[in-house]
Amino acid sequence: MNIIAFLxxxxxxxxxxxxxxxxxxITEKSGHLNLGTPGIMCMGAIGxxxxxxxxxxxxxxxxxxxxxxxxxxxxxxxxxxxxxxYCFLTVSLRSNQNVTGLMITTFxxxxxxxxxxxxxxSVDAAIGxxxxxxxxxxxxxxxxxxxxEIFFSYGIxxxxxxxxxxxxxxxLKKTRVGLHLRAVGENPATADAAGINVTAYRYTATVVxxxxxxxxxxxxxxxxxxxxxxxxxxxxxxxxxxxxLVIFTVWKPDLGILGSILFSALYLLPNFVEVSFxxxxxxxxxxxxxxIVVLVLTSMRKKRExxxxxxxxxxxFREER
Amino acid sequence: MSDTDKAEKISPPCLSFxxxxxxxxxxxxxxxxxxxxxxxxxxxxxxxxxxxxxVRKGEILAILGENGxxxxxxxxxxxxxxxxxxxxxxxxxxxxxxxxxKDAFRYKIGMIHQHFKLVDVFSAGxxxxxxxxxxxKFRMKEVNARVMEIAEKYGFHVDVKKKIYxxxxxxxQTVEIIKVLYRGADILILDEPTAVLTPxxxxxxxxxxxxxxxxxKSIIIITHKLHEVLSLSDRVSVLRKGEYIATVxxxxxxxxxxxxxxxxxxxxxxxxxxxxxxxxxxxxxxALNCNTREGVKVLDNVSFTARAGEILGIAGIAGSGQRExxxxxxxxxxxxxxxxxxxxxxxxxxxNLRDKTPLQIRELGVRLSFVPEDRLGMGLVGNMDIxxxxxxxxxxxxxxxxxxxxxxxxxxxxxxxxxxxVTPGSHTPVRRLSGGNVQKVLVGREISLAxxxxxxxxxxxGLDINSSYTIYNLLNSQKENGVAVIFVGEDLDVLLELCxxxxxxxxxxxxxxxxxxxxxxxxxxxxxxxxxxxxEEKEAEDHA
Numbered sequence: 001m002n003i004i005a006f007l008x009x010x011x012x013x014x015x016x017x018x019x020x021x022x023x024x025x026i027t028e029k030s031g032h033l034n035l036g037t038p039g040i041m042c043m044g045a046i047g048x049x050x051x052x053x054x055x056x057x058x059x060x061x062x063x064x065x066x067x068x069x070x071x072x073x074x075x076x077x078x079x080x081x082x083x084x085x086y087c088f089l090t091v092s093l094r095s096n097q098n099v100t101g102l103m104i105t106t107f108x109x110x111x112x113x114x115x116x117x118x119x120x121x122s123v124d125a126a127i128g129x130x131x132x133x134x135x136x137x138x139x140x141x142x143x144x145x146x147x148x149e150i151f152f153s154y155g156i157x158x159x160x161x162x163x164x165x166x167x168x169x170x171x172l173k174k175t176r177v178g179l180h181l182r183a184v185g186e187n188p189a190t191a192d193a194a195g196i197n198v199t200a201y202r203y204t205a206t207v208v209x210x211x212x213x214x215x216x217x218x219x220x221x222x223x224x225x226x227x228x229x230x231x232x233x234x235x236x237x238x239x240x241x242x243x244x245l246v247i248f249t250v251w252k253p254d255l256g257i258l259g260s261i262l263f264s265a266l267y268l269l270p271n272f273v274e275v276s277f278x279x280x281x282x283x284x285x286x287x288x289x290x291x292i293v294v295l296v297l298t299s300m301r302k303k304r305e306x307x308x309x310x311x312x313x314x315x316x317f318r319e320e321r
Numbered sequence: 322m323s324d325t326d327k328a329e330k331i332s333p334p335c336l337s338f339x340x341x342x343x344x345x346x347x348x349x350x351x352x353x354x355x356x357x358x359x360x361x362x363x364x365x366x367x368x369x370x371x372x373x374x375x376v377r378k379g380e381i382l383a384i385l386g387e388n389g390x391x392x393x394x395x396x397x398x399x400x401x402x403x404x405x406x407x408x409x410x411x412x413x414x415x416x417x418x419x420x421x422x423k424d425a426f427r428y429k430i431g432m433i434h435q436h437f438k439l440v441d442v443f444s445a446g447x448x449x450x451x452x453x454x455x456x457x458k459f460r461m462k463e464v465n466a467r468v469m470e471i472a473e474k475y476g477f478h479v480d481v482k483k484k485i486y487x488x489x490x491x492x493x494q495t496v497e498i499i500k501v502l503y504r505g506a507d508i509l510i511l512d513e514p515t516a517v518l519t520p521x522x523x524x525x526x527x528x529x530x531x532x533x534x535x536x537x538k539s540i541i542i543i544t545h546k547l548h549e550v551l552s553l554s555d556r557v558s559v560l561r562k563g564e565y566i567a568t569v570x571x572x573x574x575x576x577x578x579x580x581x582x583x584x585x586x587x588x589x590x591x592x593x594x595x596x597x598x599x600x601x602x603x604x605x606x607x608a609l610n611c612n613t614r615e616g617v618k619v620l621d622n623v624s625f626t627a628r629a630g631e632i633l634g635i636a637g638i639a640g641s642g643q644r645e646x647x648x649x650x651x652x653x654x655x656x657x658x659x660x661x662x663x664x665x666x667x668x669x670x671x672x673n674l675r676d677k678t679p680l681q682i683r684e685l686g687v688r689l690s691f692v693p694e695d696r697l698g699m700g701l702v703g704n705m706d707i708x709x710x711x712x713x714x715x716x717x718x719x720x721x722x723x724x725x726x727x728x729x730x731x732x733x734x735x736x737x738x739x740x741x742x743v744t745p746g747s748h749t750p751v752r753r754l755s756g757g758n759v760q761k762v763l764v765g766r767e768i769s770l771a772x773x774x775x776x777x778x779x780x781x782x783g784l785d786i787n788s789s790y791t792i793y794n795l796l797n798s799q800k801e802n803g804v805a806v807i808f809v810g811e812d813l814d815v816l817l818e819l820c821x822x823x824x825x826x827x828x829x830x831x832x833x834x835x836x837x838x839x840x841x842x843x844x845x846x847x848x849x850x851x852x853x854x855x856x857e858e859k860e861a862e863d864h865a
Contacts, residue, residue, distance in 0.1 A: 176450075176459040179443075179459075180451070182440070186440045186442060186443070187438070187439070187440045189438060190438035190451070192402075193402065193438040194452025195423035195426055195452040304486050305442055307442075
């Protein structure tokens with residue numbers, strides 16, 4: 001087993017989980033348990049496809065910057081809009097968060113499938129045309145040996161994922177906005193009485209969080225796969241792992257960087273060690289088992305700081321008596 | 322330019338209104354806040370109707386009223402939680418619109434809610450700065466320094482870095498008060514601030530409030546404890562069933578006059594305590610030890626005897642182990658060690674309840690009617706109607722596969738009639754009833770089963786005076802029927818009047834079992850805080 005290649009693959013693939021979990025953490029900090037994340041990641045993936053399709057079918061030559069930017073913007077837009085739908089249902093129409101989340105997953109997967117079928121085969125060509133630009137941000141990495149392979153061999157989205165996670169951690173910990181967001185998720189009645197606009201914070205956090213999650217789907221199709229293939233089934237499965245990762249990292253996006261690498265290493269392990277076909281599925285369970293162990297450990301320790309936001313999953317209405 | 326602005330601000334009609342009210346005396350603008358004709362409805366329920374109120378600068382105004390009289394709703398409208406359906410709010414002579422708590426802060430109004438609005442996992446400093454959107458960089462250090470400044474000015478003790486979940490109730494209250502002062506509030510509203518404090522903590526709070534009044538701040542305090550009103554406030558405004566009754570100078574009024582205004586009729590507030598007769602040992606608890614799931618000790622070597630024909634009161638700061646103690650007796654709590662010996666009046670046998678399941682304990686006649694903070698949490702199912710809730714205790718008696726609703730129906734009707742439960746019918750979901758009525762249903766059901774031991778925790782929490790006395794009388798009649806009654810209460814005055822003996826619990830330890838007829842409130846208060854202060858001393862020694 002080639003350790004360097006394994007590590008490098010794990011770091012690269014971790015972007016799927018990291019985007020997904022960072023986005024979900026932002027959402028959950030506002031008190032929204034968005035179980036629609038897998039569907040939102042699918043929407044991000046198909047958004048990227050729509051963007052790529054528009055660009056490739058309208059441009060004569062493919063340039064790197066718009067080839068990345070258009071799919072990226074469309075991924076953010078599609079995923080963000082799906083998040084907006086979730087907010088509209090739970091905040092404005094007061095529907096149950098769990099049910100709405102699961103509905104969003106089903107809806108996202110279905111709608112993505114529909115759009116893909118509607119766009120036809122031109123999408124596959126478009127993905128193929130732009131996907132090289134998503135990879136290998138630093139061409140000089142090949143000359144740096146193992147150092148280059150571990151630190152510089154990735155596409156732009158991998159670095160973006162880490163940057164977003166670090167930025168989120170800083171915002172949550174160090175800024176007024178972060179303090180207010182955490183207060184909204186912990187105790188919306190308190191935040192409300194303190195003059196914080198709970199509705200605005202919940203809407204913004206969920207839409208931004210969903211947009212970030214959607215980039216996980218974009219990365220998976222455009223960087224990792226480089227083709228649609230069976231993209232949706234895998235994206236959905238990876239989305240559930242991203243939700244599990246939020247719990248695994250006890251709602252800390254900076255821990256998410258390490259956690260996502262661990263999850264991706266566990267996920268890719270069967271590719272690097274010789275195992276029978278039947279064993280592969282057992283290996284794929286590892287991330288879930290690790291999450292359950294962490295859940296049990298944190299709830300046994302009962303440290304208040306590593307518990308979920310106290311009002312996670314609960315809607316807030318001010319004048320309810 | 323600025324002069325004309327000012328002239329416009331003090332609008333003539335408003336000024337004339339004030340002068341008229343004060344009999345032509347000049348008003349040196351010492352009215353901080355005025356409410357005129359304020360109404361609020363929740364659906365068809367009238368929460369407030371035509372309320373007029375004035376608060377002066379540098380005074381303590383008490384708002385007196387029973388539970389459900391609309392005190393909190395009224396204050397919530399001033400602090401922007403609710404929006405009035407009708408009427409005007411006038412601050413410094415200007416009509417204002419308060420749509421949100423943010424608006425209230427802008428008019429320098431700060432409310433300290435009865436249920437603290439604090440984020441548990443945040444530090445005191447973080448909670449205090451929460452929602453402040455002042456310009457400039459966000460630095461916790463500067464925030465903490467300003468908090469300490471305020472604390473020193475008014476004589477608070479606070480640790481800014483301490484997390485809320487590590488704090489005692491009185492510490493949390495301090496954080497709440499500093500929070501509104503930090504925002505520069507000049508009008509402070511306190512909603513039942515003493516409900517959870519010991520007499521000593523209450524005195525300390527009152528000292529701080531007086532200092533703030535002397536500093537020129539307006540303080541509105543909501544309460545239903547008459548003696549506090551008399552000792553603290555300058556004026557009293559009384560509400561009854563959502564309507565404004567009157568405002569009187571505290572110096573010119575008496576306790577009975579206030580009660581009459583509050584309840585609407587003369588009532589005697591005396592509990593008829595009979596001498597216990599035919600007293601027998603019913604429940605002997607010895608050396609109980611109990612840990613929470615996290616391994617924290619909640620009951621520490623607790624021993625006492627509950628006797629038939631006697632009311633044993635349990636006093637203590639909230640969360641000192643009262644709940645665990647009652648649950649232990651009811652078989653709902655895992656015990657580390659100890660014995661609970663029950664003397665069965667029918668057979669004369671002594672049985673250890675530790676070996677029994679909760680069901681067997683109930684069969685023996687030991688009843689727990691626990692009224693938790695959310696009222697519906699234990700004992701009743703909110704979405705089920707009164708009849709079905711009666712069946713929660715009797716469903717095992719049925720013989721056929723189908724439910725028999727006849728007996729529960731009779732029982733429900735009887736409780737509704739005898740305890741004057743206000744409900745559209747016996748098939749109304751319990752959750753739709755008001756808190757007081759829910760409690761009557763719960764206590765009524767437990768009493769109906771002819772218990773030998775009746776444990777009631779906070780049975781009058783949230784009840785109006787009349788309902789409270791109905792419950793006290795029920796407990797008294799149970800005692801006269803030879804039931805061993807254990808009563809966990811919050812109001813020390815009531816405990817002293819109702820109980821025969823009082824067991825004081827502090828930090829899971831029994832700090833005293835005293836005769837309720839001879840002890841004073843202050844002595845009980847000291848016992849309540851005894852263990853915690855002993856622990857602190859110990860800690861201080863450890864540090865040294």
